[in-house]
Amino acid sequence: MKLYIYEHCPFCARARMIFGLKNILVEQHVLLSDDNQSPISMIGEKMVPILQKDDGSFMPESLDIVSYVDNNYGDKPILTGVRSSKITELIQQIQQYDYRLECPRYIKMNLLEFSTQNAIDDFVTSKANKMDSFADCLVQSDTLISAVSKLFDKLELLIISPNACNGTLSLDDILLFPTLRNLTCVKDLVFPKKIKAYLQQMAKQSKVDLFFDRAI
Numbered sequence: 001m002k003l004y005i006y007e008h009c010p011f012c013a014r015a016r017m018i019f020g021l022k023n024i025l026v027e028q029h030v031l032l033s034d035d036n037q038s039p040i041s042m043i044g045e046k047m048v049p050i051l052q053k054d055d056g057s058f059m060p061e062s063l064d065i066v067s068y069v070d071n072n073y074g075d076k077p078i079l080t081g082v083r084s085s086k087i088t089e090l091i092q093q094i095q096q097y098d099y100r101l102e103c104p105r106y107i108k109m110n111l112l113e114f115s116t117q118n119a120i121d122d123f124v125t126s127k128a129n130k131m132d133s134f135a136d137c138l139v140q141s142d143t144l145i146s147a148v149s150k151l152f153d154k155l156e157l158l159i160i161s162p163n164a165c166n167g168t169l170s171l172d173d174i175l176l177f178p179t180l181r182n183l184t185c186v187k188d189l190v191f192p193k194k195i196k197a198y199l200q201q202m203a204k205q206s207k208v209d210l211f212f213d214r215a216i
């Protein structure tokens with residue numbers, strides 16, 4: 001199987017996780033951010049992740065990919081744990097702030113999808129009407145970091161184990177880890193102890209890298 005992704009894409013991280021967690025080999029291919037043609041030729045629109053199955057057909061939508069792999073590969077499904085509405089709520093609250101912290105940083109981190117100037121320009125243009133300018137977002141960093149930190153204090157109390165946020169792997173891990181992982185690109189954001197241990201353990205288990213080493 002082959003997975004088409006962007007390195008920064010949290011939806012792609014969801015799909016990557018299930019392969020890593022189940023120890024299933026998948027070839028990962030990073031598309032350039034301005035490559036419209038490849039995804040359109042596969043699924044009819046510009047969107048990643050895209051899974052190319054063994055039979056050559058293409059599957060979009062991160063959660064469909066997760067469910068397909070979990071139910072059809074390996075001994076048995078692993079996302080069996082019960083979900084927590086408190087985790088869902090906190091993810092939604094973090095997502096009010098994270099995009100503005102991350103987007104201006106992504107383009108400076110030598111990610112493969114941004115390896116040409118045109119790919120960077122295309123990304124910046126695509127966000128221009130949807131959010132504050134990247135320069136304005138960077139100015140807001142301290143305020144945004146402070147808001148995320150307050151939510152981290154609440155999340156810290158909810159993490160039951162570094163191996164699975166609710167104690168047993170569940171869809172919550174597939175949703176929570178990518179959200180936290182992307183925030184590791186923010187240098188001045190402090191991760192409380194349990195959240196950091198969760199990030200590090202989940203990165204190891206799922207084989208999805210963190211951004212601490214290139215945080216800005």
Ligand SMILES: N[C@@H](CCC(=O)N[C@@H](CS)C(=O)NCC(=O)O)C(=O)O
Pocket residue numbers: 006008009010011012046047048049060061062063126
């Ligand atoms: N519902 C989709 C959302 C995927 C998505 O929004 N991917 C973004 C990248 S993070 C994308 O491909 N956007 C189109 C673009 O980059 O132009 C999923 O869960 O897979």
